[in-house]
Amino acid sequence: MKRSPIQRKTPLRSASPAKRKPVKRTRQKGVSDVRFRSEAxxxxxxxxxxxxCGAPANAAHHLIGMYQASGMGLKAADSLAMPVCDGPGDTCHRRIHSEAHLRWQQPIFLIDTINTGLDAFPEGSIHDALIEARDFVLSKEGKE
Structure with a gap:
């Protein structure tokens, strides 16, 4: 049995229907991070x-879950960091993430760390950032 091609009743609209113009996508410019950063x-x-726990710390834990200071891929400013011990097992760093009572004590830990930092950095940009961070935490805690 001989097969014949199917005849179209309506003509094609264009010679090459599979060709499509690519959609132009505009790139959004990245937002520059204006948070305080200091390795020192x-x-x-x-x-x-x-x-x-008072043991020697080896990590700087940034504030989590409070004041909209972090989240969705954002890390809190370095002035909102506190010392914690970190390593394998059930460390204080992991405990802050998992235990609610430690998360709610973060402002106390922060104020203690910031006050110690103000003594160590009596002037300069770090001192100014710490003053701003302390005022921010105290205003959020209602202890101005």
């Missing part, structure tokens, strides 16, 4: 004892 201050924070 983070080194200082890591040198302090852990704010939870």
């Amino acid at each position: 201050y983070l080194r200082f924070v890591r040198s302090l004892p852990c704010c939870v």
Whole structure:
């Protein structure tokens, strides 16, 4: 049995219907991060004892879950960091993330760390950022 091609009743609209123009997508410019960043201050924070257990700290834990300071891929400013011990197992760093009573004590830990930092950095940009961070935390806690 011989097969014949199917005859179209209506003509094609264009010669090449599969060709489509690519959709132009506009790129959004990245928002520059204006949060305070200081490796010197983070080194200082890591040198302090852990704010939870008092052991030597080896990590600077940034504030989480409060004041909209972090989240959705954003890290809080370095002035909102506190010293914690970190490593394998059930460490204070992991406990702050998992235990609610430690998360709610973060403002106390922060104020203690910031006050110690103000003594260590009596002037300069770090001092100014710490004053701003302390005022921010106190205003959020209603203790101005």
